[in-house]
Amino acid sequence: MDILFLGTSAGAPTRQRNVTGLAVLAEQGSDWYLVDCGEATQHQLQRTPLSVHGLQAIFITHIHGDHCYGLPGLLAGAGMSGRKAPLPIIAPAGIAGWLKATQELTELFLPFELEFIAVENMQGWTDGKLHVQATKLSHRVPSFAYSFTEARTESVLDIAKLRAEAIPQGPLWGRLKNGEDVAHEGQTLRSSDYLTYPHTARRIVVGGDNDTPSLLHEVCATAQVLVHEATYTTDIAEKVGARVQHSSAADVATFAADIGLPNLVLTHFSPRYQYDSAQSPSIADIRTEAQAHYHGQLFLAEDFARFRLHKNGELSRVEVL
Amino acid sequence: MDILFLGTSAGAPTRQRNVTGLAVLAEQGSDWYLVDCGEATQHQLQRTPLSVHGLQAIFITHIHGDHCYGLPGLLAGAGMSGRKAPLPIIAPAGIAGWLKATQELTELFLPFELEFIAVENMQGWTDGKLHVQATKLSHRVPSFAYSFTEARTESVLDIAKLRAEAIPQGPLWGRLKNGEDVAHEGQTLRSSDYLTYPHTARRIVVGGDNDTPSLLHEVCATAQVLVHEATYTTDIAEKVGARVQHSSAADVATFAADIGLPNLVLTHFSPRYQYDSAQSPSIADIRTEAQAHYHGQLFLAEDFARFRLHKNGELSRVEVL
Numbered sequence: 001m002d003i004l005f006l007g008t009s010a011g012a013p014t015r016q017r018n019v020t021g022l023a024v025l026a027e028q029g030s031d032w033y034l035v036d037c038g039e040a041t042q043h044q045l046q047r048t049p050l051s052v053h054g055l056q057a058i059f060i061t062h063i064h065g066d067h068c069y070g071l072p073g074l075l076a077g078a079g080m081s082g083r084k085a086p087l088p089i090i091a092p093a094g095i096a097g098w099l100k101a102t103q104e105l106t107e108l109f110l111p112f113e114l115e116f117i118a119v120e121n122m123q124g125w126t127d128g129k130l131h132v133q134a135t136k137l138s139h140r141v142p143s144f145a146y147s148f149t150e151a152r153t154e155s156v157l158d159i160a161k162l163r164a165e166a167i168p169q170g171p172l173w174g175r176l177k178n179g180e181d182v183a184h185e186g187q188t189l190r191s192s193d194y195l196t197y198p199h200t201a202r203r204i205v206v207g208g209d210n211d212t213p214s215l216l217h218e219v220c221a222t223a224q225v226l227v228h229e230a231t232y233t234t235d236i237a238e239k240v241g242a243r244v245q246h247s248s249a250a251d252v253a254t255f256a257a258d259i260g261l262p263n264l265v266l267t268h269f270s271p272r273y274q275y276d277s278a279q280s281p282s283i284a285d286i287r288t289e290a291q292a293h294y295h296g297q298l299f300l301a302e303d304f305a306r307f308r309l310h311k312n313g314e315l316s317r318v319e320v321l
Numbered sequence: 322m323d324i325l326f327l328g329t330s331a332g333a334p335t336r337q338r339n340v341t342g343l344a345v346l347a348e349q350g351s352d353w354y355l356v357d358c359g360e361a362t363q364h365q366l367q368r369t370p371l372s373v374h375g376l377q378a379i380f381i382t383h384i385h386g387d388h389c390y391g392l393p394g395l396l397a398g399a400g401m402s403g404r405k406a407p408l409p410i411i412a413p414a415g416i417a418g419w420l421k422a423t424q425e426l427t428e429l430f431l432p433f434e435l436e437f438i439a440v441e442n443m444q445g446w447t448d449g450k451l452h453v454q455a456t457k458l459s460h461r462v463p464s465f466a467y468s469f470t471e472a473r474t475e476s477v478l479d480i481a482k483l484r485a486e487a488i489p490q491g492p493l494w495g496r497l498k499n500g501e502d503v504a505h506e507g508q509t510l511r512s513s514d515y516l517t518y519p520h521t522a523r524r525i526v527v528g529g530d531n532d533t534p535s536l537l538h539e540v541c542a543t544a545q546v547l548v549h550e551a552t553y554t555t556d557i558a559e560k561v562g563a564r565v566q567h568s569s570a571a572d573v574a575t576f577a578a579d580i581g582l583p584n585l586v587l588t589h590f591s592p593r594y595q596y597d598s599a600q601s602p603s604i605a606d607i608r609t610e611a612q613a614h615y616h617g618q619l620f621l622a623e624d625f626a627r628f629r630l631h632k633n634g635e636l637s638r639v640e641v642l
Contacts (some may be wrong), residue, residue: 040361
């Protein structure tokens with residue numbers, strides 16, 4: 001499972017960072033999932049290997065423009081590219097209303113169906129490859145995290161058990177490996193009794209805007225990775241005031257340390273933080289603050305940075321653009 | 322008067338061209354006017370010297386997304402930059418409805434007022450520097466051209482007349498030059514009687530999407546520059562079919578030749594035309610087709626190309642980004 005950042009700036013773009021967008025990529029093939037779609041996400045996609053034809057679903061965390069103003073253009077572009085497959089959009093209900101108004105008032109006719117699912121009522125979503133679950137967060141408007149859990153994990157035959165039960169090696173083993181229940185010496189051997197899963201299902205949690213990271217306690221307990229906003233360092237968060245309902249680097253890092261999270265990726269940085277660490281304030285200040293509280297593996301997102309969650313639960317940055 | 326292209330691609334962006342946006346710049350100072358606002362216009366502006374604080378008004382030619390989907394983000398960004406001045410938006414009535422829906426459904430609160438003027442009913446707009454007039458075009462949805470005419474042209478004293486009437490050189494001449502009526506030897510000398518205008522008011526006409534350039538006949542008669550879409554070459558226009566209601570390079574060039582237009586700038590090229598002239602079809606094909614019909618000064622727009630309309634009516638490309 002990979003994640004590829006399309007935008008990492010809060011509120012407004014900078015010359016180095018677009019507003020929020022994140023692609024979650026399935027293990028194999030060209031399937032991918034989009035979380036949030038700030039303005040110019042379609043422009044960012046033109047600089048990646050991702051195609052609108054491989055897009056399986058869109059998840060929107062909340063209605064603020066820096067997380068959704070790229071939707072009309074992305075959908076129009078997908079239409080012009082000849083997409084025909086229905087497209088699920090899991091989002092706060094207001095997004096459905098806004099896209100409907102947009103389609104009507106700008107005469108946007110799409111050659112594919114939009115399947116809206118209001119996240120407020122969603123019990124879970126799956127396409128058979130990933131299970132997605134929503135968790136309510138705390139922000140100025142209703143905001144949600146999405147957790148992506150792989151649906152299938154690779155199975156291997158339990159050779160020791162097969163040998164202990166003297167089940168003869170050969171085609172029969174192959175059929176059990178393929179999930180088939182097999183008649184053998186008057187008994188039915190159930191495939192599921194002879195398969196084991198050497199790695200647990202991977203889970204990546206992607207938060208929306210949120211001032212209370214501990215709301216993710218339960219869903220993060222079995223996650224290897226949390227992607228969360230860290231809009232400010234504490235000093236600037238205090239100047240801006242609590243009404244904006246964002247998290248500081250310290251807030252998120254403290255939460256991640258408390259639950260023993262192995263991998264934390266911070267994103268959604270206020271545009272005031274300079275890319276260049278020689279300037280002040282800079283993104284490096286956010287890293288420094290987070291490191292003071294969290295000693296797991298910490299990454300700060302950048303546009304087009306791609307990370308891979310390996311089967312063993314390790315997260316590493318990959319350079320495959 | 323300058324024009325600065327922010328986007329020159331039709332329908333969808335390419336890696337070299339954004340969707341439509343054009344800045345018209347006043348003669349002096351930081352005042353400017355925006356014609357159309359495709360998605361990521363605010364991103365493009367970050368690569369120019371233009372500021373949202375100098376933006377005097379926005380003109381939208383028609384409701385199609387590639388001409389307006391950048392509006393919500395541009396307005397949100399202007400709000401975050403602390404703009405307080407009211408902002409006139411001259412646009413088809415549907416744009417007002419769409420922006421109202423967008424503000425409500427995405428909780429976009431702006432610290433400045435939007436002053437909507439429905440172009441369908443507009444008799445003309447001015448800020449004292451430029452007069453703007455709208456002309457209805459022919460497209461799949463109501464579409465308009467905007468003509469920008471300078472309101473004041475620089476005056477000079479009619480020295481010959483002053484001398485012929487023996488009006489003594491000195492402070493009195495200066496007052497007449499400044500527009501003041503002056504008492505002199507029992508008479509009132511009217512400033513307007515002693516001022517002449519060595520150059521005519523400059524006019525730039527910026528078309529929206531349009532399949533009938535001749536609709537601009539009247540407004541172009543006193544214009545030095547027409548900026549017009551040339552979405553296709555004739556061969557591809559015929560394949561696509563007339564239902565899209567765009568102009569070919571030949572259509573626009575023939576019109577410009579017929580009326581003796583001195584300067585023609587083509588833009589809004591279908592993304593299928595390659596930037597690289599070694600590829601096919603390429604933007605160079607559009608130039609070749611236009612040149613076969615029009616022998617005035619022809620330019621093909623590029624993103625960030627800036628052109629200056631000089632007082633003598635000449636248009637030249639300037640490199641001042």
